Amino acid sequence: MNPELPSDDTSQTQICFFDLEAFVTGQDRTVLEFGAILVCPRTLVELKSYSSLVRPDDLSSVPLDFLSRRGITLEEVAAAPSFSKIANQVHHFLHGRVWAGHYIEKCDCMRIREAFEKIGRPAPEPKGIIDSWTLLTRRFGRRRAGNMKMATLAKYFQIGDYKHRSLDDVRMNLDVIKHCAAVLFLESSLPDVLTTDSAQQYPFDIENEGETELDVIMEEDLEQEFHDEMYPETDIAEDTNDYEA
Numbered sequence: 001m002n003p004e005l006p007s008d009d010t011s012q013t014q015i016c017f018f019d020l021e022a023f024v025t026g027q028d029r030t031v032l033e034f035g036a037i038l039v040c041p042r043t044l045v046e047l048k049s050y051s052s053l054v055r056p057d058d059l060s061s062v063p064l065d066f067l068s069r070r071g072i073t074l075e076e077v078a079a080a081p082s083f084s085k086i087a088n089q090v091h092h093f094l095h096g097r098v099w100a101g102h103y104i105e106k107c108d109c110m111r112i113r114e115a116f117e118k119i120g121r122p123a124p125e126p127k128g129i130i131d132s133w134t135l136l137t138r139r140f141g142r143r144r145a146g147n148m149k150m151a152t153l154a155k156y157f158q159i160g161d162y163k164h165r166s167l168d169d170v171r172m173n174l175d176v177i178k179h180c181a182a183v184l185f186l187e188s189s190l191p192d193v194l195t196t197d198s199a200q201q202y203p204f205d206i207e208n209e210g211e212t213e214l215d216v217i218m219e220e221d222l223e224q225e226f227h228d229e230m231y232p233e234t235d236i237a238e239d240t241n242d243y244e245a
Helices: 064-070 074-079 083-094 104-118 132-145 150-157 166-189 197-201 213-230 236-244
Strands: 015-025 028-039 046-053 098-101 128-131
Touching: 015 083, 015 104, 015 166, 028 083, 028 104, 028 166, 046 083, 046 166, 064 074, 083 104, 098 104, 098 166, 104 128, 128 132, 132 150, 132 166, 150 166
Parallel strands: 015 098, 098 128
Antiparallel strands: 015 028, 028 046
């Protein structure tokens, strides 16, 4: 039985998990796919979903290896709507809601704003942002699951392959958060029995209290590694400045 969508007066409390697939050509970043799910914050039940490929202005700029790694054909991209055609739906899913996703603060949030700027429309604004990369790095810990990329976390929990397709990825994102929360919840009930040696030796909390200088350096290195994989032709400092501006 499918859950009913909430009434209009509660819809803005839903969490919107979203993901973009985008490629870089020179200094231009182009959105190729948008995917999102609306989730009830009390039950973590998926209420609604939306995804679409996006046809760029210049089809010749699309890297074919980028498409092949995602199982997308150039014909599918050519038949897709432009971003201006899906902008209303994207705005409806995002505006005024809590945004959630993996490494979205320095990547996907910026790409959304840039995409709306390109078509001359005001971008949606979040009610709040939950970046699961930051949250899980601090609360679940790098020493449990390595670099904290979604593919690494999926392998850690044995929940399938990371596909680099927007809708699949946001659903995996939510699934990973559920797994992490369950592990932490169970460990908290019997910390002397269930807590791993690494978690006991290197506790993390949301305020970063007790982190060493090495911990901070490791997080900065992992952040750069994560960024380089997604946007190899851009500099992380440039992206951060753009976002803050």
